[in-house]
Structures are given as C-alpha cells and as structure tokens.
Amino acid sequence: MPSVELSTSQIRRVLKNDLERPVSITTPFGNMLLEIQGDLDFPAESPRYDPQRIFSKYQDDQIVRFGRLIIEADYKKATLYIGEKQRLLGSIMKLETPLGLLKFNQDSTTVELEDIIQFKIIFKDRPLPIM
C-alpha cells in the first residue's frame, strides 16, 4: 500500500469464453469450491497410527484424504462420503455473483486474480450415517 495493482493477465485469457460455458464443477485452472455447513476438524500433523493410510505428503505438505465426492450425471446433486461413517447430500449451485480467487504475495507485494469461480458444491444438511 498505498496502491497495489491486481494482476488480471492470466484470467483474461480464459475469461471471454469461460463465463458462457456450461456447468463445470472445476474451473479451467482445476479449482473447485466446496462448502460444508459446519466444521471439519483435522489434526495439525499426521498421526503415527494411520491404518487406513489416509495421511500422506504432497510437495512437502502434509495432506489428508478425507472424502470421496460423487457427482450425479445431471450435475445437480452431489454426495460427499467423509471417512467410512458419514455421508453428506449436497447440490451444485451456480453462484449469483462469481467469486474471484485472489492470491496475495507478501514478498513481492503483488496480488493476482488467479481464477474466477462460478459454481460451488454446497452441503447444507446434517451428515447421514452410512449403514
């Protein structure tokens, strides 16, 4: 500050066609937005005991495989299985106002508009048990 330019060069390349494209859960940059009403708790570090082998590493980051998402063929409904005991029923929603994904780089004091997200998968209801 006092002023930082928002870099839009990357997004402008796809913007023209992207806004008119049909339902697509992921953006051309591979991003997807998931919203769950409530909280998801993860440990801050991978536990030693991991019999299901859900914890791993990706590019030096510790990650956890927490769910399996199934999207119906008509791109309207989705189901998210969390672990082995819970499932969430959700829907695919077109956002009334698209969301811009901004990346703030503290070192170079730049801000980039990385992507524009038009759809989100929203899970509004309580989780259901898996019998």
Next chain:
Amino acid sequence: MSRYIYAKLQPESTRKLLLLTPDILEAIKSGQKIEFKALQETQQVVLCSEEKTWSLRQKNHSNTVFLTREFLPDADEEGPELNDAVSHHLGFSRQSFELEPKISAGEINVNHLPIYDGENRDLVKSSTVEKLMESSPCSMKEFQTKWYAAGGCTINGAACLLTHGFLSRALHLTIMSCMAESIDLDDLNVRETFEAVSKDISEAGEFNPYTQEVIETVIGKFCQQAPDGKRSLDRKSVSKWYGITALKKFAAKQPLSHEEFMIKWKSQFPPYFNCNLDISLLQGHFFRPLASSIHYLSRSTLPDDVKDRFKYLFKIQSVWDLEDIQPLIEDLNTSGLKIDSFVMKFARRKRQGKRTIVTSR
C-alpha cells in the same frame, strides 16, 4: 466414479475470495487497470478500476469453505481403488469470509498540499499529481474530476491548490479572453485558450501567473466534456462560482435582500457574458435570516456532530425548506438513509403544498 478430496493439514492463508460484481468483471474484461488502494496502510482498502471505486467489506461466515485444486497424488499413495477415481482434489485453502465490494465515491486527500495564490513562486513541493493519484483511494476518472473540482494544479512540478481568489481571477480572464478572441465557449481547448489569455496578460519579461496548467485547471473545473472529447463551458457551474463569490463579498457580514443580491451577483460576471441566475444553485452556501433576505453561510464553520449541526442551523434560521437544508446536512448521513428519514431523526418535517418544511423538534 469418484473424486477423492484431500486437505492440507496446514492450509495456505494467502488466498482470499472477492465477489466479482458485473461492473468489476466488465472492467477486467476490458483490460482496465485494477488496483487495491488505501490512503495509508492502516486505513480502509478500496478497489479501483480506471473509472470506478468500490469499498470492500469483509463478509464473515461460519461454514467450512474449501478451495480445492485438481492434483495428482504421489505414486506410493495410489491403490487399486484410488486409481478408479475420476480425479483428485486437494483443499489448499479454507475461507472464512468473502470480500464484498460496494460502489463508493473515491476520495482524494489534498489537505497536505501547498496553496498557490498566483504570487508565491517558491512552493514547497510536497507531492506531484502522479504520486497523489497513486496514493488516492480513487479511480483515475474520479481523480481527474475531483482534482479539478478542488482547484488542483501543477506549479513548477509541484501539486498544489489554487486559492479561491486566484481561481476567480483566472476564470474571469479566461472567459474575457475567449470572448475577445471569439473562441467558441462550447469547444474549448487548453492550448488555444492559454494563447488567448497570454495575449491579454503578457508584457515582455513580466511574470505571468496564468500558466497553461492554471488554464487547464480552469477548463477542468468549469467545463463539461462530451463523449467525443469536446469541452464546453458549464454555465451553471460558472454561475454558481460567481454566486458564491458574490455571497462571500456582499452577504457575509450582513444579510442582503434577495433582489439586491441578484443585482450584485449579475454584476460579478465579465461584460457581455450571459448565463442564468438561479438561487437554487447556491443552496448549501446561504441561509435566510428573514424570508426576503439571504446571508452567506460558510460550511467550514458548521459543527461536525449531527445534533449540534441541526441545533446550529435552527438557531440561525428557524424554518428551512428541505432543499435549502439538505446540502448542509447530507455529509452527516453516513448510513445512506433517504434524506426525509434522516431529517426526521433530528427534526420535524411538514408538507405545505409542494414545499417540505423542516423545523426543530
């Protein structure tokens, strides 16, 4: 077929979501420069395109919002079941809010700029116009309008403000010179106008304060620009300027009858310059101690507190027309209420035929 969802145990915090309203999207599409700006690091950040300014509000929520990106997990992670997956998505960032833009009026901070009256040639250079524009939470287009409206000018490379008196002299001279040179007041350009003014003022070697930059400020402040770039003298704004000057000159110490003031106002203009005199142009710069007289009112003397402001205004004039009082209070209506509703919070409002009367409670 399944998509496997992963999450980073330590999510990134460098991403934020911004609601992209149609006008922001349009500005991005058209390749306009988009900037985050703030007056100072600790002050509120705004988003500016080349034409518009938006204030940003942090809209918090308590949901879990994951930004995920398609990725390929390391080979040793894959099993027969995982290989069946359509794709793998890694949640790299959790969002607890969205930035909501709201169109707002850009601001420029001219408080620290030196004042130029046409005589003090050694100005303290505190900023240039380019630097000021960069640091103002304001779009480029709004800056141009606000800069000239404030009487901003560049003198010897320094950004400064022209005094009311100097600007009045410069406007007067510009109109007279253009009329003398038969320059079309509905198609003014800086170069031609400056040459016309210089002809009238310059004696060999004599200091001429009416530089091209000063004329540019006069044209910027008192002209309207058509879409084709043609700049025509805005007679309403000229009339208002001369009206305020007349109020300050003749009605500051004691009230003046309405008729007498109109004569004084008319006498201020350059000879043979025609424009309409409409007292409503001066609303916000006068009060009426008696129904038939007017008195200059300096806005800078008004209290900043809303209750005190109303109290003061009713002290100097017990009954106001809504149109007369509105410009004197609207800066305090920060929550954007309808003016009628805002007035009713602090005063009494009555309809009298077509007029709306405001009195104290």
